Amino acid sequence: MIALGKKTLEVAITQLGVQEIPKNSNAGPAVEKYLKSVGLGKGYAWCMAFIYWCTKEAAKDLGVENPLFKTAGVLAMYNKEKDSVVTDPQPGDIMILDYGKGLGHTGIVEKVIGTDVHTIEGNTNDEGSREGYEVCRRVRKLSTIKGFLRL
Structure with missing residues (x-):
């Protein structure tokens, strides 16, 4: 459902x-x-929750159901949506980071340039916190990412 991922990205922007x-x-x-x-x-x-909300709004705009599991837990989402996991990121995919001990972080892929994954993330900031205070653009190294969920 590539259209839903791209629409989710538009909402996130x-x-x-x-x-x-x-x-x-x-x-x-x-x-x-x-x-x-x-x-x-x-x-x-x-x-x-930011990613879930963006996907919900995108699904509403497209007249489809939101396929995501209703959770604010990053790793819970990853584990529940295992069938949607991909390793070749593209715009609209959901990035999953795993910091261990049940801590994760997420964002939506805006573009990929080489090994740099450009994302839009909530609850972050320009300094890179996973417990930040805003929605902003970030750049992550592909090697640091657990996986991607494709809508």
Whole structure:
């Protein structure tokens, strides 16, 4: 369903610059909208909730069901969607990072240049935190990524 991935990317682009209010609170109108989409209130890490919300909005625009498992857990999503895992990233794929001890992070692939994967991520910042405060563009090395989910 390449169309859904590309539409999800388009939705994510519209969210660039969204920030937590106040910073470092996992709260604010937009962040709480992302968290609510997976059934959570404010205060939780929201990178996967952001991806889920973007996919939900894209699916609604395309008149299809959101195929993603409803969770804010990055590794829970990866494990539940094993049939969708690919290793050759393309725009619209969901990037999965695994930091060990159940900690993960995610974003959506915007483009790939060589071994650099350009993403749009929620709950990050320009300094690279996995517990940041905004939606922004990041560049990740392919070798650091656990895998990609293709919608």
